[in-house]
Amino acid sequence: MKICRYCGGVIRLVPASSIYGESAERLGMKEEWLYQCQNCNARVGCHKGTKRPLGNVANEVLRLKRMETHQVFDKFWRAKRMSRTKAYRWLSEQMELPESKAHIGGFEMEQCQRLIELCRKEQKTEVAS
Numbered sequence: 001m002k003i004c005r006y007c008g009g010v011i012r013l014v015p016a017s018s019i020y021g022e023s024a025e026r027l028g029m030k031e032e033w034l035y036q037c038q039n040c041n042a043r044v045g046c047h048k049g050t051k052r053p054l055g056n057v058a059n060e061v062l063r064l065k066r067m068e069t070h071q072v073f074d075k076f077w078r079a080k081r082m083s084r085t086k087a088y089r090w091l092s093e094q095m096e097l098p099e100s101k102a103h104i105g106g107f108e109m110e111q112c113q114r115l116i117e118l119c120r121k122e123q124k125t126e127v128a129s
């Protein structure tokens with residue numbers, strides 16, 4: 001991944017602190033890395049503690065969608081009293097993804113939407129039963 005899929009700009013590996021500044025520490029990202037388009041600012045995070053990207057770089061619309069999806073998913077598994085590990089296993093099964101790919105931070109638009117719908121569906125079945 002060297003060329004941006006949105007604008008063809010150059011993608012560089014940068015420390016999270018170069019994007020988040022002082023708040024990198026508060027966000028627990030002080031030691032983390034991101035891939036960032038030097039032209040349009042599309043970006044994607046890395047697997048914790050590595051320089052392996054979670055997925056494709058995201059423009060602002062997709063970044064917001066990934067954030068929204070994360071909120072829905074976290075709320076979902078906490079309400080279900082699942083452990084984090086169990087929640088991500090559920091995610092990878094439902095989305096038919098290997099666990100190494102089951103990271104919302106690397107999801108595309110359609111995958112985000114699919115996960116949101118899966119969470120909603122699963123929530124409903126429990127209420128009904």
Ligand SMILES: [Zn+2]
Nearest residue numbers: 004007037040
């Ligand atoms: Zn770009």
